[in-house]
Structure formats: C-alpha cells, structure tokens
Amino acid sequence: MFTGIVEELGEITAVEEQSEASRFTVRGPVVTEGAKHGDSIAVNGVCLTVVEFGGGTFTADVMAETLKRSSLGALRPGSRVNLERPMALGGRLGGHLVQGHVDGTGTVLDRTPAQHWEIVKVSLPPELSRYVVEKGSITVDGISLTVVEAAADYFTVSLIPTTLALTTLGIKQPGDPVNLEVDVIAKYVERMMTPGDAR
The missing domain is CATH 2.40.30.20 (Elongation Factor Tu (Ef-tu); domain 3)
Structure with a gap:
C-alpha cells in the first residue's frame, strides 16, 4: 500500500x-x-x-x-x-490509500499556469468517470491529488510549486499519457451497493 x-x-x-x-x-x-x-x-x-x-x-x-x-x-x-516505497505500518498517511494497481490511463489535455499554482486537465476513460468526484482523491502517475473539476470525460487538478518541481507532472505536456488509479473506497462502496453483483 x-x-x-x-x-x-x-x-x-x-x-x-x-x-x-x-x-x-x-x-x-x-x-x-x-x-x-x-x-x-x-x-x-x-x-x-x-x-x-x-x-x-x-x-x-x-x-x-x-x-x-x-x-x-x-x-x-x-x-x-x-x-x-510502500507505506510502513504505523506511518503517516500523507496522501490517500493507493494500491499501485492502475485502473487506466489518461492524457494530459491542457495546462493553465497561474501565479502560485497550475491547473492541469486530464482525459478520463468513461468507465472510470463514476469514481471521480470534485474534492475527491485520484492518483495520477502515482501522485495523490485532489480533483478540482470532475466531468464525464476529463478532470482537473491544481498543482502547487512543490508538486511541479518534484514530480513528472512538472514536465508532462499535452498529449502525454499518465497512469490513473481511482479511490479504492469508491469501488468497494459501488460493489456493496450493487445487489446481486457476483464479480
């Protein structure tokens, strides 16, 4: 984890x-x-x-x-x-629970710089859109991020200077692919709320 x-x-x-x-x-x-x-x-x-x-x-x-x-x-x-590296048992959970199991890939669509942050827009596969909500968590290339806007086929995240300087999202350009992992809790909730789901 x-x-x-x-x-x-x-x-x-x-x-x-x-x-x-x-x-x-x-x-x-x-x-x-x-x-x-x-x-x-x-x-x-x-x-x-x-x-x-x-x-x-x-x-x-x-x-x-x-x-x-x-x-x-x-x-x-x-x-x-x-x-x-994996989180040590008893360690601080600084981001959110991330399994390292990619659910799909997206593409960087746009970057909008601001004075103290940058908004990055990423495409979202249709089968993952139901797990992505505004102010919820998503993992992009292994980075725990908070969703700013959640649409049917894209989402946006706001990146602070530290994230831009210390991760690949500082250098990714429109057209570049990124790995996506949605919040595992959302998937478990969906499973429990689906009557007769034998998956």
Missing part, C-alpha cells in the same frame, strides 16, 4: 525488451536505500517488484498485461519517473 506522496524523481536508465515483458532499470538512490530482493516500489503509480539492486538503481520485470494497461510501455532510457 502506498500514499501517493512521491519520494523521488527517478530516471529510467535501461529498458530490456523480453518475450511478452520488459525489464526496466531505474535510478533512484533514495528508494533503493535499504532495498531487498522482492521489495515493492511504485513507478509512476505502478507497483513493481525489485529483482536486482545496487549502486542507487534497481531492476523490475514488467509483464505484458501491465504494459498494456499502463503508460509504462512508453518509457525509454532517460524518461523521468515518480518513485515511492
């Missing part, structure tokens, strides 16, 4: 294409401190398992299903990525 509070802006240093998978090497000296084989690290909001580590980098295998359902397939050497 993660919180959506990015610890480090890392970098993809290598992508090894494999049969129906890819192996990523990621530079992240903060998140690899004390890392062990099998640990979880969220990369742009996707929970990945550490396979190898050392020298401030780690490698992780990304299966075809994950590449298909997330924006990780678009990453190349030099791509910047948001990194977060």
